[in-house]
Amino acid sequence: MAETEHGIYFVEEVAKGIYKFYEQRNASIYLITGGKKACLIDTAYGLTDLKELVSHYTDLPVTVVNTHGHIDHILGDHWFDNAYLNSSDRAMYNEIVFEFSMLINEPWVQDFYGDFVKNIDAEEVHFPVPQDISDGDVIDLGGKTLEVYEMPGHTKGSIVLIDRADKLCFSGDSIIENLWLFLEESETPEIYLDSLKHIREVLTDAGIEKIYDGHYSYEPIPVAMLDTMVEAMELIVAGKLEGTEVENHAGKGIEYSYNGWKVICPLRGEAK
Numbered sequence: 001m002a003e004t005e006h007g008i009y010f011v012e013e014v015a016k017g018i019y020k021f022y023e024q025r026n027a028s029i030y031l032i033t034g035g036k037k038a039c040l041i042d043t044a045y046g047l048t049d050l051k052e053l054v055s056h057y058t059d060l061p062v063t064v065v066n067t068h069g070h071i072d073h074i075l076g077d078h079w080f081d082n083a084y085l086n087s088s089d090r091a092m093y094n095e096i097v098f099e100f101s102m103l104i105n106e107p108w109v110q111d112f113y114g115d116f117v118k119n120i121d122a123e124e125v126h127f128p129v130p131q132d133i134s135d136g137d138v139i140d141l142g143g144k145t146l147e148v149y150e151m152p153g154h155t156k157g158s159i160v161l162i163d164r165a166d167k168l169c170f171s172g173d174s175i176i177e178n179l180w181l182f183l184e185e186s187e188t189p190e191i192y193l194d195s196l197k198h199i200r201e202v203l204t205d206a207g208i209e210k211i212y213d214g215h216y217s218y219e220p221i222p223v224a225m226l227d228t229m230v231e232a233m234e235l236i237v238a239g240k241l242e243g244t245e246v247e248n249h250a251g252k253g254i255e256y257s258y259n260g261w262k263v264i265c266p267l268r269g270e271a272k
Helices: 050-055 071-079 087-098 107-117 189-206 225-237
Strands: 003-006 009-015 018-023 027-033 038-041 062-065 138-140 145-150 159-163 168-172 178-180 210-213 244-248 251-258 261-265
Touching: 027 071, 027 210, 038 050, 050 071, 071 087, 145 189, 159 189, 189 225, 225 251, 225 261
Parallel strands: 038 062, 168 210, 178 261
Antiparallel strands: 003 009, 009 018, 018 027, 027 038, 138 145, 145 159, 159 168, 244 251, 251 261
16 A cells, blocks of 8 residues: 655555554554554654654554564653553563663764654653563454464564454564574574464464564565474574574674575574
């Protein structure tokens, strides 16, 4: 569907009443509207008025659900009065909130967001205390529901949400074109493989057709990609896939490529 520009956000209606907000073409936010409520899945960096953006698309009460606790998915929570997060990522959330006043003055933030952040008074910013969300929870929006499934891997508290009616899955960074499993807060490749097999079964049984992830969402991921991911992780766990050592701003790891999919795992011999 056609994309429109709203400040630093690129907005697309991906299904009736479901919108993708692509912040600076970096992190993806999703707004799902029902008959009585709306759900905002992740809030990216949220350094502009995210509540004002949402108001252009719905006047329903909004519930924020974070797929995991990384900074580029929870920082915009401060625009709202409530948020949900799996308890396994709570410590990470608390650390980010504590450091917000320092973050807002970082040179890269000023350069990246420019005029959008000049009027933010960090001392006046307040984050909600997130309520726990876990496997089996159902978010009832009125005529539409979102089901919650835990998927430990990228972080210990990662979740995905599925919308059976529209045959969609919102996967955060758990099912994504370039997966990171080498972070300190990540689970082992073995644990992620178990998560992946379980979610593949859930999505297949639910008839899900499209997966919208937390970053590279120019096009949704087809469910068939899960087979490729499972095959790759099985080979990695068995030590049968060759990788290359890489380094980025988050650290060092081993990058594996398999039929168009990539994953960075911990360096060999590093215990989680």
